[in-house]
Amino acid sequence: MELIYVLDILGTFAFAISGALVASDQKFDLFGVIIIAFVTAVGGGMLRDILIDAHPINWIGDMNYLYVILIAVISTFLFKSKILPLYKTLFLFDTVGISVFTLLGLQKGLTFNLHPVVAIIMGMISAVFGGVIRDVLTNKIPLIFEKEIYASACLLGGISYLLLNHFGVPKDFNFIISASVIVIVRLISVKFKLQLPKIKDDIFGKT
Numbered sequence: 708m709e710l711i712y713v714l715d716i717l718g719t720f721a722f723a724i725s726g727a728l729v730a731s732d733q734k735f736d737l738f739g740v741i742i743i744a745f746v747t748a749v750g751g752g753m754l755r756d757i758l759i760d761a762h763p764i765n766w767i768g769d770m771n772y773l774y775v776i777l778i779a780v781i782s783t784f785l786f787k788s789k790i791l792p793l794y795k796t797l798f799l800f801d802t803v804g805i806s807v808f809t810l811l812g813l814q815k816g817l818t819f820n821l822h823p824v825v826a827i828i829m830g831m832i833s834a835v836f837g838g839v840i841r842d843v844l845t846n847k848i849p850l851i852f853e854k855e856i857y858a859s860a861c862l863l864g865g866i867s868y869l870l871l872n873h874f875g876v877p878k879d880f881n882f883i884i885s886a887s888v889i890v891i892v893r894l895i896s897v898k899f900k901l902q903l904p905k906i907k908d909d910i911f912g913k914t
Contacts, residue, residue, distance in 0.1 A: 711807060711882065718804020719772055721797050723748040723779035724790065726841050731783060733845050743841055744780050748772070750837035755812050755829050759819050798897075806889035808834040809861040810868055810882055827865035834861045856896030859903060864889035 726747025730740040749772055752765035766772040783790060790797070812833025816826030835851050835858050842849040851857045868885035876884070895901070 711811070714803055714807045715811065716771065716775055717800050718807050719748045720775050720779050721800030721804050722837055723776040724783060724797055725801060725838075727780050727783035728787070728790070729841060729845055729847075731787060737780075737784070740783070741776075741780050743844060744776050744783075746844065747837045747841040748776050748779070750840040751808060751833045751835060752812065752837075754836050754840075755815070755833045758832070759816065759821065759829060761815065761819065802890050802893045803886075805834040805857070805861060805893070806864060806886040809864055809889060810885055813865050813868055823869050827862065827869070830865045831858050831861045834858075856892060856901050856903065860889045860892040860896065863892055 723744040726744040727740050729747075730743035733739075735743065749766045756762070756764040809830040811830075813826050813830030815833075816829035817823070821829065839849040839851065864885045867888045868881055871881040871884060872878075
């Protein structure tokens with residue numbers, strides 16, 4: 708089994724756990740928790756595949772994604788009190804997950820002969836839109852619109868991948884470097900509470 712696939716599965720598990728925890732906190736029933744865990748884990752990849760007309764759609768072509776999501780939901784129900792203290796571990800899996808999802812989405816976009824800029828956008832959609840759908844369904848402001856360097860880390864990793872690819876860096880080595888860029892930027896931004904600037908007043912509105 709390839710390392711990238713293993714990381715993909717770990718990321719899916721972490722995303723599903725985060726979705727299940729959010730749904731549980733919102734007092735959703737079992738079906739609701741499964742749905743939220745599902746859209747969090749595979750919603751971004753599914754949206755990407757719909758946009759580029761890729762078939763089979765990610766989870767339809769690989770049942771392991773569904774199995775991992777179900778395991779995550781069951782684990783949340785049985786061990787929620789034990790999972791919550793593992794925030795740092797889950798955060799690390801989540802961070803690795805967005806890095807892998809970004810680059811897999813970018814690579815898929817390139818295989819469909821999309822413009823590199825569009826391919827990067829597909830990578831970002833793969834990584835972050837599961838969380839956006841989760842937050843919308845649970846009536847929260849999506850994390851990427853409110854705080855933390857999240858999608859921007861994916862953007863930087865995607866740009867790194869395209870630049871290294873342009874200079875002929877071997878694909879596997881390129882993947883590792885670009886994924887590391889996303890992970891490092893995400894970890895640094897959270898540690899130092901970095902955020903993108905917000906629009907408050909334009910130059911004419913200041914007094």
